[in-house]
Amino acid sequence: MxxxxxxxxxxxxxxxxxxxxxxxxxxxxxxxxxxxxxxxxxxxxxxxxxxxxxxxxxxxxxxxxxxxxxxxxxxxxxxxxxxxxxxxxxxxxxxxxxxxxxxxxxxxxxxxxxxxxxxxxxxxxxxxxxxxxxxxxxxxxxxxxxxxxxxxxxxxxxxxxxxxxxxxxxxxTVGQWFSEPTPELAQVLLDAEADGEIRLQDEYHSKFEKLLRRNGL
Incomplete structure (x- = not known):
């Protein structure tokens, strides 16, 4: 690479x-x-x-x-x-x-x-x-x-x-998440972790879940 x-x-x-x-x-x-x-x-x-x-x-x-x-x-x-x-x-x-x-x-x-x-x-x-x-x-x-x-x-x-x-x-990317932390991006990252592709920071789980709940997802 x-x-x-x-x-x-x-x-x-x-x-x-x-x-x-x-x-x-x-x-x-x-x-x-x-x-x-x-x-x-x-x-x-x-x-x-x-x-x-x-x-x-x-x-x-x-x-x-x-x-x-x-x-x-x-x-x-x-x-x-x-x-x-x-x-x-x-x-x-x-x-x-x-x-x-x-x-x-x-x-x-x-x-x-x-x-x-x-x-x-x-x-x-x-x-x-x-x-x-x-x-x-x-x-x-x-x-x-x-x-x-x-x-x-x-x-x-x-x-x-x-x-x-x-x-x-x-x-x-980190820049995308920093600039536009949307529910859609959060869901993609949670799915990637569920698939074993990545390991998110512990604090991100609660942030992502709150973001998804606020948006009815």
Whole structure:
């Protein structure tokens, strides 16, 4: 299948003070040199200040495409270096927002990741970036990147190849779900899980079922 590349592996550089409910944020990610271990809960040495909305096995790793970073660099008239958006992986040759929910990537020799869900921008993201109306702009652009769960642990390094090893036939991308979470899409994803094609995040079941009930389905 398609081959892409890992441009940078990023983890928390420092915790920054934040006026939100937690008091600090771990969004300040920076590239690290050399091999980095990947565990079930993400990149070795990385943390999330709030485990309510971030982290856990279903959101262990956040990836963002260089193509989307280049878009924002033009829009913001500033550099968007790897890690600025809080991503763990900056990738090229693979569009994270257009990744199909449930597709799998092999990185390097042994690490395997599975696409789970889009990144939802928050007020902390806006405060740290310092851009007016950033949550609205990021949302409207729809270039959200993707969270991934770790299927196989191992070690990765900048420069590793990324191989897309499996793409579910349901075809719904994280960007589609983020932009238009319709009952029809929810039903397709529930059916794909029932068929054993994908494994949805636990919280998605209740969200999907509520969406279907609200629409009489």
């Amino acid at each position: 398609n081959t892409a590349s890992l441009l940078a592996v990023c983890r928390v550089h420092q915790l920054l003070p934040d006026p939100g409910s937690v008091g600090v944020t771990a969004i300040d990610k920076r590239p690290v040199e050399g091999p980095v271990k990947v565990h079930k809960l993400g990149i070795h040495g990385d943390v999330q200040a709030s485990r309510i909305d971030h982290g856990g096995e279903d959101q262990a790793v956040y990836a963002y495409s260089q193509a989307d970073a280049d878009y924002w660099s033009g829009e913001l008239q500033r550099e968007v270096p790897a890690g600025l958006f809080g991503e763990n992986l900056r990738v090229a040759g693979i569009e994270t927002t257009h990744a199909v929910i449930g597709e799998r990537w092999k990185i390097g020799l042994d690490v395997e990741l599975e696409v789970t869900s889009p990144r939802v921008p928050c007020a902390t993201f806006q405060r740290v970036l310092g851009e007016p109306q950033w949550v609205k702009r990021f949302t409207q652009a729809g270039r959200v990147g993707t969270y991934l769960r770790v299927i196989k642990t191992g070690t990765i390094s900048a420069g590793d190849h990324i191989h897309r090893t499996f793409v579910p036939k349901h075809g719904i």
